[in-house]
Amino acid sequence: MNGPAIHIEFAPELHLFVPAARRDGASTAATDGVSTLGHVVESLGVPLTEVGALMVNGHEVPVSHVPAAGESVAVRPVARPQRVPGAPLRFLLDVHLGTLARRLRLLGVDTAYESLDIGDPALAARSAAEQRVLLSRDRGLLRRRELWAGAFVYSTRPDEQLREVLDRFAPEPHPWTRCTACNGLLRETTKEEVAAQLEDGTRRTYDVFAQCRECERAYWKGAHHDRLEAIVERALARAHPADRTR
Incomplete structure (x- = not known):
């Protein structure tokens, strides 16, 4: 990705998945201007199964959000206990x-x-x-x-x-x-x-x-x-x- 840059910060619970350089506060990540925020997060190493709320400039957005230049993104972990809708838990x-x-x-x-x-x-x-x-x-x-x-x-x-x-x-x-x-x-x-x-x-x-x-x-x-x-x-x-x- 070599497009608009965003500022992204991962919760400590997700540090296992990201390089050491991204574990201490917000870091800069380049996007391509068309990929979703979910795709960007996964490209940085974090499976979406482990992601809870995605906050952009303090407001929650869906994984389908396309980030714009300069946005500040906070990636939070899945809330516990995690509820799985739509089927008995199996x-x-x-x-x-x-x-x-x-x-x-x-x-x-x-x-x-x-x-x-x-x-x-x-x-x-x-x-x-x-x-x-x-x-x-x-x-x-x-x-x-x-x-x-x-x-x-x-x-x-x-x-x-x-x-x-x-x-x-x-x-x-x-x-x-x-x-x-x-x-x-x-x-x-x-x-x-x-x-x-x-x-x-x-x-x-x-x-x-x-x-x-x-x-x-x-x-x-x-x-x-x-x-x-x-x-x-x-x-x-x-x-x-x-x-x-x-």
């Missing part, structure tokens, strides 16, 4: 976020997950077709125009990733209601119905079981239940902080 995670997918499903959050690298176009198309919020650490993927909605996952640690999603979107948790393997809904079942899936020790030790309605995987409170229970309890405390004092 997620789609890319191949690199398998642990996060399992933890969201553990909380009963509708979470699709691609265990294979099917490519950015296919992921974006699925997000649009199923109206799912795509969660990814791939900035290029989050810039695809066909994407229905998306969000960058800032951390590489599953515990922190889960906190990010809970804080940003505030999904309503329904623990122990979804299959962590396929996202299907669980139903109560009997030991006899799932006996073929059980080892002898499990069959002797446990009496309460659930089964996925889709893949028919069996679930019970096994050796790892305490660890999973701790994950759920921490998430519930974060989702409903008032409950901590009750």
Whole structure:
């Protein structure tokens, strides 16, 4: 871009995406006089999924605004909790976020997950077709125009990733209601119905079981239940902080 210059300042929450030279107050950016402000912001490194209000000379404008010479632009982060209009809150995670997918499903959050690298176009198309919020650490993927909605996952640690999603979107948790393997809904079942899936020790030790309605995987409170229970309890405390004092 080599046209009218604007002054642009990014909120500290967005500094991860911009060069160091643009992190300390307003900086000058050249435009071409025809591109939208949304395009300019993305060209400077920030996916629009991470952008909240765009303020021009103190007034909010849409991403379609075409900046004029000398305008002062403030780029703010997405407000939290972020509301996603038009569909029930559902997620789609890319191949690199398998642990996060399992933890969201553990909380009963509708979470699709691609265990294979099917490519950015296919992921974006699925997000649009199923109206799912795509969660990814791939900035290029989050810039695809066909994407229905998306969000960058800032951390590489599953515990922190889960906190990010809970804080940003505030999904309503329904623990122990979804299959962590396929996202299907669980139903109560009997030991006899799932006996073929059980080892002898499990069959002797446990009496309460659930089964996925889709893949028919069996679930019970096994050796790892305490660890999973701790994950759920921490998430519930974060989702409903008032409950901590009750």
